[in-house]
Amino acid sequence: MAEAIRMPLLSDTMTEGVISAWHKKVGDKVKSDDILADVETDKATMEVMPYVDGTLLYLGVEQGKAAKVNDIIAIVGKEGEDYKSLLDGGSPVAAKQAETQQVTAPASEAPKETKAAPKAELPKDVTIVRMPLLSDTMTEGKIVSWLKKEGETVKSDDVLAEVETDKATMEVMGYADGTLLHIGVPAGEAAKVNGIIAIIGKAGTDISAFLEAEKNGGNNTETVTPNTTGSSDSKASEPQAEAASSTAENEGGERLKASPLAKRLAKEKGINISSIKGSGDNGRIIKRDVDEYKPAAASAPAVQPMIAGSNEATFTDTPLSQMRKIIANKLSESMFTAPHFYLRMTVTMDNAITARKAINEVSTAKVSFNDLIIKACAMALRQHPGVNSSWTGEAIRQNHQINIGTAVAVEEGLIVPVVKGADNLSLSQISETASGLIAKARNKKLQPPEFTGNTFTISNLGMMDIDEFTAIINPPDACILAVGKIAPTPVAEGNNVVIRQLLKLTLSCDHRVVDGAVGAAFLQTLKSFLENPVMMLA
Secondary structure (H helix, E strand, O other): OOEEEEOOOOOOOOOEEEEEEEOOOOOOEEOOOOOOEEEEOOOOEEEEOOOOOEEEEEEOOOOOOEEEOOOEEEEEEOOOOOOHHHHHHOOHHHHHHHHHHHHHOOOOOOOOOOOOOOOOOOOOOOEEEEOOOOOOOOOEEEEEEEOOOOOOEEOOOOEEEEEEOOOOEEEEEOOOOEEEEEEOOOOOOEEEOOOEEEEEEOOOOOOHHHHHHHHOOOOOOOOOOOOEEEEEOOOOOOOOOOOOOEEEEOOOOOEEEEOHHHHHHHHHOOOOHHHOOOOOHHHOEOHHHHHHHOOOOOOOOOOOOOOOOOOOOOOOOOOOOHHHHHHHHHHHHHHHHOOEEEEEEEEEOHHHHHHHHHHHHHOOOOOOHHHHHHHHHHHHHHHOOOOOEEEOOOOEEEOOOOOEEEOEEEOOEEEOOEEOOHHHOOHHHHHHHHHHHHHHHHOOOOOHHHOOOOOEEEEEOHHHOOOOOOOOOOOOOOEEEEEEEEEEEEEEEOOEEEEEEEEEEEEEEEOOOOOHHHHHHHHHHHHHHHHOOHHHHO
């Protein structure tokens, strides 16, 4: 399915970006981490990536011309695919991003009159590096580590620090040459979006008055600098991942191109970067090349040993990751804001088991029971669009596209890759798409378009021998389906007791959007598809 590439919001003062150069042309094949274009903003020149594989179908802005934030600048999809619907109306995801940008970066809202705090002018030739808004759920970012120290000389493409957000660990650059005059947030601590994290300027510049005024709220935020450049251990990076490129020298003295992140990862793994073949533009070495050269080994956390005979209580505190913080906040808000109710239904899966076996004899991809459930849910949602809806606070939004999210457990928590347009995909296509997304989620390689835009979510714990459970609704969805295991169970049929393969489903519904009868009708249709899979193929 075609994906719109939009002009990103790279700083809270940015209203448009100029396409200074296109690196691809219509008809070219592109990879998710290829560089499409250079975009000049009010603060820096950034590289734009598509985050999806496919063919470049459309370029919306001429080189040298500007595009407003959130305007479509390119479309990537399958060769020959019709993408005009994207240009006509856009997507719910883009609309949500646009609303977020309006909230977080208002362009013309009149400031409220407040008592002015003391203000200090910023010294000349000083660059402020602030915590940017990296995703629509982000309120703060945690400084994982500083790679530079106060007093060190830095270049514009040096990586200053690593910042952990709710979706990714990003590399931060200052986009300025000079001396690192000030570090505003120690490693291990978090900074609110737009908070000062660093200041770069000429050695010896006195910034004490500015910092004091900033502390007292006297300074404005007009000096905000976009500062994200790369994705490290990416669950899914929102802005331009691995945006900066640099050069390294091989043993023969030749210069080779590599992203700062790729260089650092290669060094950490003890890999000679010159031995890696780059798959980026012009042979540029990127993170994926390092990962594929030698997969990173996960280290086991240290365990506190138990002392024999000791009555002293022992424990281990694990600091919250940004991902875990967002999960806690998002699901708490869902549970205590959306009035949940639950509908349970038992499905006889004997025919589904037989059908799956027959399908896998001819299918190009191995179809799982979860794939069957995704397809059945998508077909049922087509008949019950009220379930495929969202609560906006002002209206009930009925989504026209059916995008099924599948909850996947990862080390840091939970992420939901999305099978988009699932009702229009065959079972083998769903299998290929879902298995690919799940693998990328577990390898921390999901890209933003792959975990956003869900309109309905499935949480399946059947493979973990769970009989049944209830799930918390995944905003902005109105419903989530909890799937247990398929179990042989004695069933009374007439005067006989037979063994049937039964599956227990629980639908959690947001009562603001979905009433009991609507949810029950959806489950009845879902049951009919699963008990008679041939109906999905008709």
